Amino acid sequence: MSGTYEYEADALIAEDIEAYLAQHQHKSLLRFITCGSVDDGKSTLIGRLLYDSKMIFEDQLAALEADSKRVGTQGQEIDFALLVDGLAAEREQGITIDVAYRFFATDKRKFIVADTPGHEQYTRNMVTGASTADLAVILIDARKGVLTQTRRHSYLAHLIGIRNIVLAVNKMDLVGYDQAVFDRIVADYRQFADSIGIADFVAMPISGFKGDNITAASPNTPWYSGPALLPHLETVQVDTAAMQARPFRMAVQWVNRPNLDFRGFSGLISSGTVRPGDAIRVLPSGKTSTVARIVTFDGDLDQAIAGQSVTLTMADEIDCSRGDVITIADEPVQAADQFEATVVWMDEAEMLPGRPYWLKLGTQTVSATVHAPKYQVNVNSMEHLAAKTLDLNAIGVVTLATDRAIAFEPYADNRDLGGFILIDKMTNATVAAGMLHFALRRAQNVHWQATDVTREKRADLKNQKPAVLWFTGLSGAGKSTIANLVEKKLTRMNRHSFLLDGDNVRHGLNKDLGFTDADRIENIRRVGEVARLMTDAGLVVITAFISPFRAEREMVRAMMAPGEFVEVHIDTTLAEAEKRDVKGLYRKARSGELKNFTGIDSPYEPPEAPEIRIDTSAMTAEQAADHIVDRLLGDAQ
Structure with missing residues (x-):
């Protein structure tokens, strides 16, 4: 009988696990970053979120308590920053150097958070973390107010395309939870935010160390009536619905040809909806056809939406390969070979105008030449400065030309088809990240003149x-x-x-x-x-x-x-x-x-x-x- 009970118990446990996995599988995912100046408490805040969401195992907690005592955390309390600052150099210096990614989940949503470094010299790391984020938590030390790195990271987050901004005024416990301090910082930040085009943000007074307004309203700030941080993260709306409403686009990652009877085009749908029978156009060639099937591992679909990875088969045998973009026929993307773009330079060696680099945009890789910058942006004053090149962490607006036409959309409309990286051809190092603004039309009036004498x-x-x-x-x-x-x-x-x-x-x-x-x-x-x-x-x-x-x-x-x-x-x-x-x-x-x-x-x-x-x-x-x-x-x- 005991064997029967054990079998039934195992079955119940298996059902519980299956139900749990199913529940989490259908939760929405929010990617967000924490950024701001040095020592504003970014790592501490993430550690607190992990701790309060019960995402720390017992052995991790024991090690954390031991590390907290070893580094001398005040009053034997837990130093939550140690959960995130994983590099030995970070623990020794008490700063964040690299981007640290952490996963956690609540009953309502799954999260991937990137803890980005505050030092100016690690700006490129911050850009890396922000490139896939839906939301940015900009932290400000209540004792210091809005600093240079606050402005820099806010500008970069906005530049990267993050439209959900949380202004977390941290360490309120160290200023006695003074509302006047909070209001003054919010007013200063709003003035700056307006100047760079941040239309809206949610400001909240918090203490990552004490836990005020992290998971629930704090009695220490009765004057604050807004949401706590975690409930806000659980309910904030991201751009998924907006991308589903846009025209259909899918970059081809792989031509799936398991046998002579099947030829499909696999990729991640970056925007829109597609159904069998839809008329499509392949860019940059411009070839057209209709969708015959939407194939997945679990079977064919009646429709697929932004965020899904699928394989499309076509009614006609058309030329389509990795790097091409499949779009809805009557609203295709653009194809061009000259662009204006914003570039964030990420290499120790300066940018060399005229040198060819590999440009990787989605699944497309082409050779590209960057011209001398039109101007460099001073992120502290927002001035446009004259520049002949860009050095490490510099941001500039440039003209670039590719060796052949590529399919794209402006970064403001589609991150997947507007964001690119530049790769040094000799070292294979990623030297820059960029955002395409628009195609330069002037080249379209210049055509190669055929001559009779070859x-x-x-x-x-x-x-x-x-x-x-x-x-x-x-x-x-x-x-x-x-x-x-x-x-x-x-x-x-x-x-x-x-x-x-x-x-x-x-x-x-x-x-x-x-x-x-x-x-x-x-x-x-x-x-x-x-x-x-x-x-x-x-x-x-x-x-x-x-x-x-x-x-x-x-x-x-x-x-x-x-x-x-x-x-x-x-x-x-x-x-x-x-x-x-x-x-x-x-x-x-x-x-x-x-x-x-x-x-x-x-x-x-x-x-x-x-x-x-x-x-x-x-x-x-x-x-x-x-x-x-x-x-x-x-x-x-």
């Missing part, structure tokens, strides 16, 4: 294959000398060529450019465009430029037809180049007279796999020229 015909007239011999190496390596010899040899062989020398183009085409990293990149971009036009004319183009950065040499390679770019590394040691120093440039650079000189105070990135490598210690300039010409003509046959 580049192939021009090359045939010259009886040669176009090519770009791209000489790169340190100053003094011998690039110009060898390049000049190569052109002389080609001319004697009746080959049509043109030599673009680094010094010569700076007398005309690039005389407006200096020698900063940004100007060097623009110098190479312009030369690359000229070289491409010359290959269209059927010429063999010889260039002699230091061109110190691999990324820009690869940028020029990408401009050319396959096989037409030949990278020639004139490989000379720095010591040997300095010994030659015909122009006295190294001497001036060593003395500080010449700034941004490659090899001294500006880097040179040698080619990793050049088509031709010339070791100048092993051959003369004449021998090097012969070797290059032999390789060029041999490859052309």
Whole structure:
């Protein structure tokens, strides 16, 4: 009999667990962040929410109590910040460095909270945490009032698109729960909020340490009639309903082809509703069809809404792949290749205008070039400042161009199709986060003019294959000398060529450019465009430029037809180049007279796999020229 009772008990427990899981599965989810200045009590507040919502296990609580005693928390009370500040460096310094994500739930809602750092140097971490949040809790220390980081984080939260703002005036216990203090802070913040476009916010007096107005109204603030923090978080309306009311959009993450009889397009619906029979359009191609089925693991659906991941099958065989966006046919998204955007720079190295980066927007990845900023935003005064570049944590408005059209919506309308990141092509590091504002229409009036004489015909007239011999190496390596010899040899062989020398183009085409990293990149971009036009004319183009950065040499390679770019590394040691120093440039650079000189105070990135490598210690300039010409003509046959 005992076995029967145990079986029945197990069955009841299983039913309870199933009911519990079902209950939580259908709860809505709120993602929110806590932000503000250093020591405003963000980590303490989250720890209190976890504690009050019974989301701490007994062993965690015991460890927390022990840690609280060890770090000397006043009066043996629990230091709730230790629940969140998980890094050893955070505990040692008593600050938050990285973004800490915590999950908790109440009977009404599930939550994911991001505790973001308050220090200005970790602004990029705050942006990361805010990028997926529906609500921001801006904390203010009642003793200090509105501070610079309060303004910075409020501006960033609004910029990222968070429209639900809670102004939590914390540590009210340390100012005697004085209503006048609370009212003065709220008035100061409202003035600032109006200036940056925050239309509304909910202000509440709290104490994360004491628990005032966290889960229930506090008797210490009888003058406050608004909601406590947790009940407000449980009931605040998020943008899910609004996104469901918008036109249908789904970025394709994967083409699902398990067999020859099934071809579906899988992705997360970012907005709208879709049903079988709906007419759809695929962007950027513009191909149209109708939805045949909405397929999920649990079976077909009659409709799917924003927030669901589904697989759509089409009535027609249309070209659609990862990165495309499926939209409702009569209200498609835009497709463009030039944009105005706001960028938050997140890398230690400054932004280099003109350098190509990978741009990742949703499931689309393209090459993008960022132009010099239109202006940089001073988040303390909201001034628009002139800037040539952006450095760590800087925010600016820029123009960017992609190598092909991408489907998008303005970030203000759709985070999924308007928010992007920039990735350094060499290091694969994420260097920036951005928000698209609008497409730049000016390029749509410029069309490529077809000509009857093709580049192939021009090359045939010259009886040669176009090519770009791209000489790169340190100053003094011998690039110009060898390049000049190569052109002389080609001319004697009746080959049509043109030599673009680094010094010569700076007398005309690039005389407006200096020698900063940004100007060097623009110098190479312009030369690359000229070289491409010359290959269209059927010429063999010889260039002699230091061109110190691999990324820009690869940028020029990408401009050319396959096989037409030949990278020639004139490989000379720095010591040997300095010994030659015909122009006295190294001497001036060593003395500080010449700034941004490659090899001294500006880097040179040698080619990793050049088509031709010339070791100048092993051959003369004449021998090097012969070797290059032999390789060029041999490859052309």
